[in-house]
Amino acid sequence: MKKEVMTVVKNVEIADKLYLLVLSGASYLAPGQFLQIKVPEYTLRRPFCAADYDEKNDFLSIIYKVVGGGTKAMTKFEVGQKIDVLNCLGNGFDLSKTKKPLLIGGGVGIVPLFYLAKELKKQGHEIISVLGYPCKDQCFFLEEFSKLGKVYISTDDGSLGVKGNVLDILKTEDIEYDEFFACGPPIMLKALSSWNSNGQVSLESKMGCGFGACMGCSIKTTKGYKRVCKEGPVFKIDEVIFE
Template identity: 45%
Template structure:
């Protein structure tokens, strides 16, 4: 973990209620895809945890966030040059060593961004990456072209069929893969959990107090004991997940 000031390079709308924020500062505490940062926003008491979309792990961090409340709305109004107080290097990361040759990435909405950094790393390692990216509707689709430019085979799925395939990500994950990585809203994670075969991992969200393991606000039960989503998570292996009833 590191705590430092970052400068905003850009903060632009890229889809409906969706912004890409690029910041410059000390990014050396970041270890790998799956990790998140925790941003202090003027007027808000708690920081806002947001997963990292990509980083050079030196000075540059990109996140993509949705405006879901006052905090993220305030963040969306910030301008290039503005300063942000950010905790970096939080949480664990995806296990790249388990991916096999043909990993499958399954993302939904605000859960898509961390899979992009993962895709970059997997492609760099010479893997054949397939990404199934789900959104509600055409206006909310983002990053699909970026995955394609990386060389991934991309299937875009929208609930209303306004772009790509119609339906849910679970309708398009049946082809063989060596391992899967999944990030998205909890109902999607559960549906994927019931559909997938083989091994893989899921990235979780929870309301957090501190984001670095001190407050025990985001704990969950797992097969291997209690875990903090912010510290031993947000990435959990499929085999260790115990769903909340």
């Protein structure tokens, strides 16, 4: 955990209600780690996974969806504005064992997978991504993922790619991999857990503190109670007890 003051470099809408926020002055954080952003006038910080990290410029990118007052207020962040951030939170993905990774993302859960994909590519891995979006208008990072490797797409309404969800793709396509890395809505992760147990999932949760003090985000696992913010947000999928 590092408490840092970052500067807004960019804050733009990239798809319906989805914004890209680029911050400078950020320490390195690993793929899957997250940050807690202080939004003026709001008490609790807002947690976001890193979408990208540019080591050369100390630029950290996140993508956020406007879902309530806090994220709406974030759309007002102006270039040059100083932001109070707790950085380098959580554990991040374990990249040490995979020889043939598969990335599976749903909705805004695709965000941390982009940074992960870049890191895996850097390590010499072939990148295969299965990405599920609500509809064509809410697609983002398509071009970026395509540049890194093979991409399978699903949309709930069929406006792009396969009509359905990522599971529909995984069950029909014969994709070769040894370990998957997933992030998405709870219903998707639960379905994934009954489909295959050899993977890691990054969980989303509302949080109080983001660094293990308040127990606001505790989940049940096969190894006892774990805090999404501290022992996670990345867990082995077979350890998570999905409610």
